[in-house]
Amino acid sequence: MSALNLPKGPQTNLWLQTFKWVTSPLEYLETCTKSYGDIFTLRLGPTFTPRIFVSNPQAIQQIFTTDPKYLDSGTAAGLDLPLLGQNSLLGLEGKPHQRQRKLLTPPLHGERMLAYGELIRDITEQVTNQWQDGKPFSVLSSMQAISFRVILKAVFGLEDGPRYQKLEELLIAILNPKRPVVRAIMFLFPFLRQDFGPRSSWGNFLLMRQQIDEIIYAEIQERRSQPDSSKTDILSLMMAARDEAGEPMTDVELRDELLTLLVAGHETTASSLAWAFYWIHSLPQVREKLLQELDSLGEIPDANAVLRSPYLNAVCSETLRLYPVAAFGLSRLVKAPLEIAGYNLEPGTVVIPCIYLTHHREDLYPNSKQFQPERFLERQFTPYEYLPFGGGNRRCIGMAFALFEMKLVLANVLSSWQLERADSNQVLPIRKGLIFGLSDGVQMRVTGKRSQNQPIRQTTAV
Ligand code: HEM
Numbered sequence: 074m075s076a077l078n079l080p081k082g083p084q085t086n087l088w089l090q091t092f093k094w095v096t097s098p099l100e101y102l103e104t105c106t107k108s109y110g111d112i113f114t115l116r117l118g119p120t121f122t123p124r125i126f127v128s129n130p131q132a133i134q135q136i137f138t139t140d141p142k143y144l145d146s147g148t149a150a151g152l153d154l155p156l157l158g159q160n161s162l163l164g165l166e167g168k169p170h171q172r173q174r175k176l177l178t179p180p181l182h183g184e185r186m187l188a189y190g191e192l193i194r195d196i197t198e199q200v201t202n203q204w205q206d207g208k209p210f211s212v213l214s215s216m217q218a219i220s221f222r223v224i225l226k227a228v229f230g231l232e233d234g235p236r237y238q239k240l241e242e243l244l245i246a247i248l249n250p251k252r253p254v255v256r257a258i259m260f261l262f263p264f265l266r267q268d269f270g271p272r273s274s275w276g277n278f279l280l281m282r283q284q285i286d287e288i289i290y291a292e293i294q295e296r297r298s299q300p301d302s303s304k305t306d307i308l309s310l311m312m313a314a315r316d317e318a319g320e321p322m323t324d325v326e327l328r329d330e331l332l333t334l335l336v337a338g339h340e341t342t343a344s345s346l347a348w349a350f351y352w353i354h355s356l357p358q359v360r361e362k363l364l365q366e367l368d369s370l371g372e373i374p375d376a377n378a379v380l381r382s383p384y385l386n387a388v389c390s391e392t393l394r395l396y397p398v399a400a401f402g403l404s405r406l407v408k409a410p411l412e413i414a415g416y417n418l419e420p421g422t423v424v425i426p427c428i429y430l431t432h433h434r435e436d437l438y439p440n441s442k443q444f445q446p447e448r449f450l451e452r453q454f455t456p457y458e459y460l461p462f463g464g465g466n467r468r469c470i471g472m473a474f475a476l477f478e479m480k481l482v483l484a485n486v487l488s489s490w491q492l493e494r495a496d497s498n499q500v501l502p503i504r505k506g507l508i509f510g511l512s513d514g515v516q517m518r519v520t521g522k523r524s525q526n527q528p529i530r531q532t533t534a535v
Contacts, residue, residue, distance in 0.1 A: 079125070080112040080416055083105060087118065088118060090116060094115065094117050099429060105126070111127070119263075120151075122423055126425050126430070127424060127426055128427040130437075131414065132413050136426055137426070139411065143407070144407055145170075145405060147164050147165055150403070150405055151423060155282075156282060156506075158325065160330065162330060162333055163333060163403065171466075173330065177330070180306070182474070189227060189478075192223065193478055193485075197481070197482050200218045204490070205519070206518075206520075209495035210517060211514030212516075213347040219343070219346075220346070220478065221343070223342075224339050225335070227307060230308065239284075244339065247282065247285065255274045259274060259278075296312060308327070338475070341398045341471075342475045342478055344398045344509075344510045347511055348392045348398075348511065349388060350515060350517065352395075353388065354492060354517065363487065367385070367488050368488075376481060379484045385480055387447065387448075388483070389480060395444055397428045397429055397461045399462075399463065399508055400427070400428055403463065404425050406422075406423055426464070428461060437454065462475075489523060490523060491519065491521040492518070495517055
């Protein structure tokens with residue numbers, strides 16, 4: 074084992090490192106990995122704490138399997154959550170984190186998740202029936218509408234109505250800032266968060282957050298005044314839960330957790346779906362192969378068959394590999410002296426599993442910048458080589474739900490509609506707050522209906 078040390082990293086001015094990180098994070102990470110390998114240190118403002126970026130599968134395995142007592146995420150790891158709040162699952166640690174995960178896991182898995190199949194299909198139809206022959210539309214906007222309504226139903230047990238339309242508008246606006254770089258700078262430097270009125274970046278953020286809070290608190294109040302024990306949505310579950318002292322969750326705790334699920338489950342799935350449509354309609358051979366597979370599922374394929382379709386699975390996997398919406402996992406704070414990949418790390422050091430760089434390792438994914446779903450048919454990757462949903466005690470709680478939704482939406486849309494891209498713009502990933510979205514909404518148009526226009530049949534078991 075080496076002496077106490079840190080992995081190498083750029084020696085340039087720390088502000089310059091921070092500037093590059095804010096303005097072109099993915100390019101900067103690629104430059105660093107070329108120079109310093111698959112474990113390197115960056116010191117980013119304003120604290121300049123060493124942050125170790127890891128894209129080495131063995132080291133990622135160590136990170137994901139280390140006891141959270143020694144290495145964990147949460148607010149202590151520097152996760153600043155001005156939108157989601159301090160009670161968000163993302164910010165919690167230790168026992169409270171474990172307890173909250175246990176509560177939130179069942180509604181997003183198994184039978185409870187499969188029960189959303191019909192809803193996903195209905196919502197997809199509602200949204201896509203608005204498409205008009207030949208008229209260009211933004212795929213990202215359509216996918217945002219679908220994924221928002223789906224997650225709203227799962228979380229609140231409700232959809233539509235003026236309150237929810239307003240919430241949808243606000244969430245889309247707050248998650249897609251007009252000036253993403255300014256937002257990124259404000260998130261990194263809390264002292265820049267100054268409210269100069271609703272036209273200023275931070276003032277506008279605060280105003281939207283306040284409007285979102287009003288809607289969520291109104292919903293919580295309504296539920297408290299009209300309790301309905303037959304409801305099985307996540308809000309009802311959280312309202313019924315009691316901690317060890319027999320206390321229910323407070324309104325602020327409920328608000329933070331609800332918003333976390335809405336935000337974490339909405340834009341991530343919508344952007345991933347928009348990427349999938351982009352690739353499928355940019356590469357005719359991929360589209361042909363996928364349609365052949367979907368058509369072979371028969372007249373009325375059931376959701377089980379869709380979930381198990383190998384090429385559809387490969388297309389989703391490759392979409393999440395190439396431009397993962399979470400380019401890196403949550404920061405993990407070293408809490409006790411720890412050795413990772415031969416480096417002795419001191420408490421206070423931050424370790425970040427770098428999903429984007431791992432997914433672009435040429436030894437694992439040759440021609441990594443190309444969209445090639447076949448790589449997932451030819452080879453199996455370990456959870457430390459392929460990690461779009463992170464791993465360990467922080468692995469995405471919505472993973473199964475997101476994959477289920479992606480596959481059902483893709484199968485329904487592709488079986489029903491003939492689409493083509495309405496422009497030939499190259500779309501690239503750009504930072505949008507915590508996640509990486511698309512630089513463009515992906516303009517497409519309908520060129521016809523497909524004959525195999527069948528709904529996906531509901532299923533009960535996988
Ligand atoms: C394609 C869609 C999605 C992607 C790519 C994605 C990715 C991720 C990643 C990378 C993490 C961090 C894991 C880590 O650091 O190890 C995460 C955490 C999380 N995700 Fe997702 N996610 C998606 C959809 C969803 C959905 C649908 C939900 C909820 C309905 C959700 C809820 C969460 C929550 C609550 C956490 C925090 C977990 C914790 O701290 O324990 N995500 N997600």
